[in-house]
Amino acid sequence: CAEHGLDFVPGVELSTEYEERGIHLLGYWVDSQHPALVAECQRLRAERDRRADAMVANLARLGVDISIDDVRAQAAGAPVGRPHLAAVMVGKGLVADEDEAFDQYLADGGPAYEPKRALAPVDGVALIRAAGGTAVLAHPGLGSMDTPLSTVLLDQLRDAGLKGVEADHCGHEPAVRDYWRAAARRRGMSVTGSSDFHGARKESKIGDATTSVSIVEELRRRAATAGDGIG
Numbered sequence: 001c002a003e004h005g006l007d008f009v010p011g012v013e014l015s016t017e018y019e020e021r022g023i024h025l026l027g028y029w030v031d032s033q034h035p036a037l038v039a040e041c042q043r044l045r046a047e048r049d050r051r052a053d054a055m056v057a058n059l060a061r062l063g064v065d066i067s068i069d070d071v072r073a074q075a076a077g078a079p080v081g082r083p084h085l086a087a088v089m090v091g092k093g094l095v096a097d098e099d100e101a102f103d104q105y106l107a108d109g110g111p112a113y114e115p116k117r118a119l120a121p122v123d124g125v126a127l128i129r130a131a132g133g134t135a136v137l138a139h140p141g142l143g144s145m146d147t148p149l150s151t152v153l154l155d156q157l158r159d160a161g162l163k164g165v166e167a168d169h170c171g172h173e174p175a176v177r178d179y180w181r182a183a184a185r186r187r188g189m190s191v192t193g194s195s196d197f198h199g200a201r202k203e204s205k206i207g208d209a210t211t212s213v214s215i216v217e218e219l220r221r222r223a224a225t226a227g228d229g230i231g
Contacts, residue, residue: 009216012037013138014128015044017118018153022108023137025124026166026192029223030133037131040119045079047117052080054114055106059085062111064094082106121153122160129161134223136164136192141176151183158187163222168193170209190215 001008012027030037056068066088074084074091086101095101105112119127128135137157140149154165167180168191184191192215195208 007216012041012128012133014040014124015116015118016121016124017116018121018150020108020115021149022116022118023121023124023149023153024139025121025128025162026136026138027128027131027133028136028219030128030131034131036127040127044118048079048081051114051116052085055082055085055112058112058114059089059105062105064089064105064112066092066094122156125157125160125162132223134163134219135161136166136190136219137162138166139169139171139194139196140165140180141167141169141172154183154187158189162189164190164192164215164219166192166194168209168211170195170204190218192219 009028010030010032012030012032014025014027016023016025027037032038052071053068056066056071059066066085070088070091071080071084074087075081082102083098086095086098086106089095089101089105090098095104102110104110107113125135135157137154154162165180165184167177167184169177172180181191192211193209194211195204195206197204197206197208
């Protein structure tokens with residue numbers, strides 16, 4: 001990065017769970033060698049393997065036969081997730097596309113879904129802070145706006161030390177962005193943006209949504225004191 005005049009922000013995306021809903025937290029400027037953070041990342045990876053095995057078995061009971069070996073090959077060494085199962089299903093002609101795989105089988109609460117064993121969101125925020133990072137709520141509007149994230153939870157996360165909300169996510173419609181910008185600002189939190197690029201599987205491209213330099217610097221300052229008083 002230094003050779004090309006780029007800033008580098010070490011970060012992590014943590015999966016947490018609240019009332020059977022997955023909540024993702026972004027930790028910026030974390031210490032990647034922090035023992036508790038390393039342990040949780042290792043546990044989450046093992047949990048992904050357990051869930052993948054369980055969902056392959058669930059699919060088999062529904063008459064949809066794929067192998068865990070094919071799923072792991074699809075992941076190519078990355079942590080295994082539902083998109084890899086969906087891709088294998090598409091490749092075998094079992095569904096038309098990944099959206100159908102999720103809609104019919106893999107979505108939260110779907111017939112092949114396997115619940116995850118994850119931290120509570122407030123504990124995830126505490127972990128990010130303990131590792132010296134600044135915690136931001138990731139893409140809160142990707143679920144249905146008919147069941148928006150509880151404002152009670154958002155207040156709890158703010159009180160636990162959450163510093164920002166990723167309102168300007170590339171997957172948010174304009175009305176959703178406005179909703180979460182307002183929710184963040186009412187609570188004195190920063191508004192961030194992201195293209196959430198995870199490779200060619202997603203339509204988004206790096207730079208489709210961004211965070212202003214002033215907000216980056218604001219979050220950097222907050223990270224400098226994130227671990228104060230945290231065990």
